Amino acid sequence: MSAPNKSYDPVEVEALKPEVVEQARDEAIAAFAAAGSLDELKQAKVAHFGDRSPLALANREIGALPPHAKAAAGKLIGQARGAVNQALAKRQAELEAERDARVLVEEAVDVTLPFDRAPRGARHPLTTLAERIEDTFVAMGYQVAEGPEVEAEWLNFDALNLGPDHPARSMQDTFFVQAPDGSADSGVVLRTQTSPVQARTMLDREPPVYVVCPGRVYRTDELDATHTPVFRQVEGLAVDEGITFADLKGTIEVLVEKLIGGGLELRWRPSYFPFTEPSAEIDLQCFVCRGESVGNPDRPCRTCSSEGWIELGGCGVVNPRVLVACGVDPNRYSGFAFGLGLERILMNRHNVADMRDMVEGDVRFTLPFGMEI
Amino acid sequence: MRVPLSWLREYVDLPAGETGRDVAERLVRAGLEVETVEQIGTDLKGPLVVGEVLSIEELSGFKKPIRHCFVNVGDANGTGEPQEIVCGATNFQVGDKVVVVLPGAVLPGPFPIAARKTYGHTSAGMICSARELGMGDDHAGIIVLPPEYEPGTDAIELLQLVDEVLDIAVTPDRGYCLSLRGVAREAAAAYGLPLADPALLDVPPANSFGYLVKVTDPAGCDRFVARTVIGVDPNAKSPIWLQRRLQKAGIRPISLTVDITNYVMLEVGQPLHAYDKQRVDGPITVRRAQEGETLTTLDGVERKLAAEDLLICDNSGPIGLAGVMGGASTEILDPAAGPGTTEVIIEAAHFDAVSVARTAKRHKLPSEASKRFERGVDPEAARAAAQRAVDLLVLIAGGTAEAGVTDIAAPHPVRTITISADLPDRVAGTAYGRETVTRRLQEIGCSVAGADVLEVTPPTWRPDLTDPYDLAEEVIRLEGYDNVPARMPNVPPGKGLTEAQRVHRRLGVALAGAGYVEVNNYPFLGEAAFEALGLEPEDRRRRTVKLVNPLNDEEPSLRTTLLPGLLGALRRNIGRGNTDLAIFETGTVFLPKDERTVAPRPAVDHRPSDEELAELDAALPDQPRRVAVALAGERLPSGWWGKGDQASWADAIEAARTVARAAGVELTVRQGQLAPWHPGRCAELVVTGTDRVVGHAGELHPRVVKALGLPARTAAMELDIDLLTADGAERVNGPAVSGFPVATQDVALIVDTAVPAAEVEDALRSGAGELLEAIRLFDVFTGEQVGEGKKSLAYALRFRAADRTLTADEASAAREAAVAEAVARTGAVLRGA
Numbered sequence A: 001m002s003a004p005n006k007s008y009d010p011v012e013v014e015a016l017k018p019e020v021v022e023q024a025r026d027e028a029i030a031a032f033a034a035a036g037s038l039d040e041l042k043q044a045k046v047a048h049f050g051d052r053s054p055l056a057l058a059n060r061e062i063g064a065l066p067p068h069a070k071a072a073a074g075k076l077i078g079q080a081r082g083a084v085n086q087a088l089a090k091r092q093a094e095l096e097a098e099r100d101a102r103v104l105v106e107e108a109v110d111v112t113l114p115f116d117r118a119p120r121g122a123r124h125p126l127t128t129l130a131e132r133i134e135d136t137f138v139a140m141g142y143q144v145a146e147g148p149e150v151e152a153e154w155l156n157f158d159a160l161n162l163g164p165d166h167p168a169r170s171m172q173d174t175f176f177v178q179a180p181d182g183s184a185d186s187g188v189v190l191r192t193q194t195s196p197v198q199a200r201t202m203l204d205r206e207p208p209v210y211v212v213c214p215g216r217v218y219r220t221d222e223l224d225a226t227h228t229p230v231f232r233q234v235e236g237l238a239v240d241e242g243i244t245f246a247d248l249k250g251t252i253e254v255l256v257e258k259l260i261g262g263g264l265e266l267r268w269r270p271s272y273f274p275f276t277e278p279s280a281e282i283d284l285q286c287f288v289c290r291g292e293s294v295g296n297p298d299r300p301c302r303t304c305s306s307e308g309w310i311e312l313g314g315c316g317v318v319n320p321r322v323l324v325a326c327g328v329d330p331n332r333y334s335g336f337a338f339g340l341g342l343e344r345i346l347m348n349r350h351n352v353a354d355m356r357d358m359v360e361g362d363v364r365f366t367l368p369f370g371m372e373i
Numbered sequence B: 001m002r003v004p005l006s007w008l009r010e011y012v013d014l015p016a017g018e019t020g021r022d023v024a025e026r027l028v029r030a031g032l033e034v035e036t037v038e039q040i041g042t043d044l045k046g047p048l049v050v051g052e053v054l055s056i057e058e059l060s061g062f063k064k065p066i067r068h069c070f071v072n073v074g075d076a077n078g079t080g081e082p083q084e085i086v087c088g089a090t091n092f093q094v095g096d097k098v099v100v101v102l103p104g105a106v107l108p109g110p111f112p113i114a115a116r117k118t119y120g121h122t123s124a125g126m127i128c129s130a131r132e133l134g135m136g137d138d139h140a141g142i143i144v145l146p147p148e149y150e151p152g153t154d155a156i157e158l159l160q161l162v163d164e165v166l167d168i169a170v171t172p173d174r175g176y177c178l179s180l181r182g183v184a185r186e187a188a189a190a191y192g193l194p195l196a197d198p199a200l201l202d203v204p205p206a207n208s209f210g211y212l213v214k215v216t217d218p219a220g221c222d223r224f225v226a227r228t229v230i231g232v233d234p235n236a237k238s239p240i241w242l243q244r245r246l247q248k249a250g251i252r253p254i255s256l257t258v259d260i261t262n263y264v265m266l267e268v269g270q271p272l273h274a275y276d277k278q279r280v281d282g283p284i285t286v287r288r289a290q291e292g293e294t295l296t297t298l299d300g301v302e303r304k305l306a307a308e309d310l311l312i313c314d315n316s317g318p319i320g321l322a323g324v325m326g327g328a329s330t331e332i333l334d335p336a337a338g339p340g341t342t343e344v345i346i347e348a349a350h351f352d353a354v355s356v357a358r359t360a361k362r363h364k365l366p367s368e369a370s371k372r373f374e375r376g377v378d379p380e381a382a383r384a385a386a387q388r389a390v391d392l393l394v395l396i397a398g399g400t401a402e403a404g405v406t407d408i409a410a411p412h413p414v415r416t417i418t419i420s421a422d423l424p425d426r427v428a429g430t431a432y433g434r435e436t437v438t439r440r441l442q443e444i445g446c447s448v449a450g451a452d453v454l455e456v457t458p459p460t461w462r463p464d465l466t467d468p469y470d471l472a473e474e475v476i477r478l479e480g481y482d483n484v485p486a487r488m489p490n491v492p493p494g495k496g497l498t499e500a501q502r503v504h505r506r507l508g509v510a511l512a513g514a515g516y517v518e519v520n521n522y523p524f525l526g527e528a529a530f531e532a533l534g535l536e537p538e539d540r541r542r543r544t545v546k547l548v549n550p551l552n553d554e555e556p557s558l559r560t561t562l563l564p565g566l567l568g569a570l571r572r573n574i575g576r577g578n579t580d581l582a583i584f585e586t587g588t589v590f591l592p593k594d595e596r597t598v599a600p601r602p603a604v605d606h607r608p609s610d611e612e613l614a615e616l617d618a619a620l621p622d623q624p625r626r627v628a629v630a631l632a633g634e635r636l637p638s639g640w641w642g643k644g645d646q647a648s649w650a651d652a653i654e655a656a657r658t659v660a661r662a663a664g665v666e667l668t669v670r671q672g673q674l675a676p677w678h679p680g681r682c683a684e685l686v687v688t689g690t691d692r693v694v695g696h697a698g699e700l701h702p703r704v705v706k707a708l709g710l711p712a713r714t715a716a717m718e719l720d721i722d723l724l725t726a727d728g729a730e731r732v733n734g735p736a737v738s739g740f741p742v743a744t745q746d747v748a749l750i751v752d753t754a755v756p757a758a759e760v761e762d763a764l765r766s767g768a769g770e771l772l773e774a775i776r777l778f779d780v781f782t783g784e785q786v787g788e789g790k791k792s793l794a795y796a797l798r799f800r801a802a803d804r805t806l807t808a809d810e811a812s813a814a815r816e817a818a819v820a821e822a823v824a825r826t827g828a829v830l831r832g833a
Ligand SMILES: [Zn+2]
Pocket: A286, A287, A288, A289, A290, A291, A293, A301, A302, A303, A304, A305, A306, A307, A308, A309
């Protein structure tokens, strides 16, 4: 670069002639526009905007101009370089967008490929059904109580108003545990119901008592489509001042609405259980046929066997004798109790035709139920 | 109890259009469990008429006897001409009255009848058997009717072939409903109609010249009525109506006298027994058995009697098990096998319910009689029942009632129950009012006196009514459960689930989330299961709780481990073509206590003492809760993405860690050895910081895998949840997360193959000190380069300080300290050093 020179006339400098600068500018812009790829653009940039490009060379000449000429020449070159830079950036953006679009197309995959690499698990629907019922009651303020499956006969029978000669005791086909001497007189059985947990709860704490007792129970039935010797119950117990049959009805209605849905009729059938009086069986209107299959052979209903009703379970007002045996003052407190068979509810709620499927552990049965039901 | 609707209508004037289903619905709402309403003869269509056999021509030349008959059917065939019928049965003769079905009719099946050519003749209809008419299976032969019926009479009506039968499952508290009388009473109350009580009969008073009876055990037998009828025609048959009622009620007609006793039992609920008077030797005595006595009962079985058995005896010894079954020696005789019975003693007695129940159970002899006595029979019905039987014997069998009437009655205190008139209101939570309460109690046969406090005397047929709550139940039931309002109790605020319950849920969720499917197995097992697992003879798990009456004699024990059930489920799945499996189960096992005791049976009229309750619990086995998993096949499946991963011992151990994490407990894994695991691939699971072994995991022993028919390399884990969570989970303190950069350094150590990786990692951790943020084993290598009996373990160590950026020197110093500790503890050599 030459040193500033007072007599140096920019008009006389070839590279700083406006027509020359404008031509260099136009050539650069045209070259950028003509670049068909980022590589070509890069070459055009070196040629027209690099250190040795006409505009760069012209820019260097400015330094040698006399001070009064520098401003005009600077402005001329600056404008030209600005226009070129803008054109370069624009073309650069265009070409990058084109490249990106092409790469994304090339990278496309078949998203419908099956991807089941993570193994799927599931909880047993009887487990999750019990939890759903528990949660309904926990939300009302109940607690969940549990107890042993091998249970003292006294708690399974006697305390529940089922004395040794009570006819109902032979109705329940009980598994008896061998005594140390091998005889049947161990006083211990596989519990036939979860009611002993209720008895334990009353023996354990002062009223008010509000508990639900889920668990496995045992009867000497053979396994078939509608029976299993090992099955699950959820029983509930409320003992408080002034508890009545009306409280029982309200509670069961809430449970049914949460569990099955609203708008279905309940039928309260008088029945007999030694530990409640009055006792009732609860029937739920069949939610499949709503009773329209009854006496109508053209429209049979598998869910309710065309009976129109589905048995939900038994319940009643706690027999005061049970309260006495469990140390609760029957003159001050009363209670209600209910028991639900989970297998039957699962069959109805989820259209399970055969109880054996709940027992045999075939993963194909359990998987669709997922983590909650 | 099977109740024919036509019979029920005899005692309650039910509305004419009321169907069996309608009646059932009403009874169900009153508390009778009507299981089915059977429709009899619905597909039956006439003409079905009485015919008189005019001629029989035996056809020969066929494989079986064939008869060509002409039968007079009156005008039923429209012509009045004899009907030509070919018949394959032979138990009728000319002159007999039979049942004829004519062309155009339909028999149950449905089986339409048409005239057809057969055996060379025209057969225009059929002569019917009981089976063809749906009257029961026991008579294959033709029905021969009594001679009094006119040919052409409609037999559908005559044989009462169309009816509805309510089958009622009678609960133990409603013994009175094991009779038409009881069910009719309920129906009458349900419809608000009067009851025609069949037990309201004129009975002559007891006198001193009845059959001699002595009761030595009035507690076991508080009532004994005996009547005698002589001159009974042994050849008299039960009339059709009686047979039909018995058949519909499910009782097979046998002989007139026996049929009458059964009929009266069904009608009034009082079991009766009929003795052949001429076979009874002297007076009747009711007493307990003596040791060594035997009795051959009606079913021909000789029974050894126990001292508790209550007996009916004569001079010869026992002639009946009281309330259960009569003896063969005084049985009514069938005239077909010799001279029939002509003199009858009718017994209508009342026996103690418990005594009858125990005797029936002891001799495994549940009978129609014992079923009723066990549930309670009306002691005041005995006289009427005996009278009814006598009347029928006189009417149908042509007998003569003797004037003697035996009636031995132990004095009965009048049972009255005091009940506050508002008790039903307080139990139900609604207001019935005193008038309703009184009316309802009267409806079920109580006599009621008083105002605010009622003195109630229950009827004799309701021994189940013993306290005020029994009466409250009756009122509420009759007023209708549907009419009780629904209301919610005021439940005090609850505490939610316990920590243990939350843990149980979490670990189920965690395992399912990790790809395990939950199964529930029966807890029954036997020796074979322990053999298959290869348990040593002295293994504690072989000490089991045993059942007296197992479902399967091969599996008398309750499980002491979840594995047999779980591996069974695994095999079942594989057998069904489910090959890649990961399953889990949670549940209790049953471990007998060292000291086994018998559970006491405290009284129930007060709370047992704490000592008694402790004794109850002491008699129970320990029942800890376990979780177990089993895996086979591919744990991570192969696919288009590449190769998968076989399930292995490592997955089983990881499952234990998954469980522990869900429980908030840290597990340390140690090399272990326990059947049924592979001795070199078994981990012992220990709660970190303790010596508490909570379970085992790993690959199953190849012998076990083979014995159970499982795929090679099947893996399993079992741990005790109660032990795992015994200390509870520690509350997590939020870590201070450093924002300074991380310094990562790798290190490869060579150790003896036998050195557990966990020890090396422990050493590195403790040597590295506080700056170590994380450590990860990223490679395990064996081969020539590291030498025989050696393995190389490569770790990535991440260092970070809470308050500054670490210099390279600081990170290196920490790494060197870590290596030094590993060298010192495990004899490791730094690879490449
Ligand atoms: Zn239905």
